[in-house]
Amino acid sequence: MEYEPMIQSVLDEIDRRITEDIGADELARAANYSIYHFRRVFMDLTGTPVSSYVTRRKLEHALYELSQGKRIIDVAMDYGFETHAGFTKAFKKHYGYPPSLYCLRMTASPPEKVTLNSVKLKRGGIALTPYIIEMTPFTVAGRTNRHKISNVKRTADIPAFDFDPGSDWEPLLSDTNRLFSKSKHCEVQMCYDVDENTGEFLYFVGRGVTHPDDLKNILPDMVRHEITGLYAVFSTPPVLDDQLEQTIRAAWNNVLTEWLPNSEFEYDETRKDYEYHDYRVHGWYFGGKKQMDICIPIRLREEAGRKARERDIEFWEDEMKLRGQR
Secondary structure, eight states, rough: OOTTHHHHHHHHHHHHHHSSOHHHHHHHHHHHHHHHHHHHHHHHHHOOHHHHHHHHHHHHHHHHHTTTTHHHHHHHHHTTTOOOHHHHHHHHHHHHHHHHHHHOOOOOOOOOOTTTTTTSOOOSOOOOOOOOEEEEEEEEEEEEEEEGGGTTTTTTTTTGGTTTTTHHHHTTTTTTTTTTTTTTOOOEEEEEEEOOHHHHHHHHEEEOOOSSHHHHHHHHTTTEEEEEEEEEEEOOOBOOOOHHHHHHHHHHIIIIIIIHSSSEEEEESOOOOOOEEOOGGGOOGGGBOOEEEEEEEEEEEEHHHHHHHHHHHHHHHHHHHHHHHH
8 A cells, every 4th residue: 555654654753753742743744744634544554543643652662661660750751741640641541540550560571663564452461351240348358568569570470479489478378267267268469559669569468258257357467458349350261380370470461451451441549459369279170270360440431431321311312202102
């Protein structure tokens, strides 16, 4: 197609000037097209408006910088977002969750060279389809300790706390089996309260307390969380023990880079995400293979909610018309 070389050169130019303020009008002038024609051609060939593509590409580069331990405010300034709030707003609008969650859960790679064949968001890792559920409220109780992100090479390594004999999780859970013996067997892990200046966060390990008799056994020094509300639950595929860590990382990658950015939902920051480990993670099912769940608190995006309300109004208007004709 005659426009493909021109659009490819524009993609290359955007990458060369990724930290600059890049406007669609100057890209159109450089390509020697009217702004209207340029925008239409760019949209036709990439599937993305020019301004949205530039923002997305800046965020992809910024993600890598964040994964290397740079502060969010410094990354925001480097890529032209001017303020921490401006960067966070753009990030949440595109990805559906705050940048601190990405810092905790992902280790990014340097952005690859973009071609027209790869310009749309790639589907990587494991393709997971969640089930959406309004959680029956339940309590989790356990203990926390403080970690620094750099100490664990970002929390692509945090799930590995489960499987590393030298890690801190075991003493945190040491007495929960005895205290909550009547409750369903499940372990819950959370990472939260990220300090963007120091890179420190709280790592929580606890047990589900699902039996009323066990609630009175929660000790004063334990941390307690109430799980409730709407969640997207992703079950990792059953794998052998030596594949579990890699599978959990790939699952988080799919959730944060693929499912949330492209869904009608966004991350609900008023509640906490968690990893859920029950009997499946011990390999007692699936012929010795292991499985666990990633649970993401969600709410409907504002735009999706608006469209849903419009559909409801349209439905009831049509329904009233039909009733009036009977």
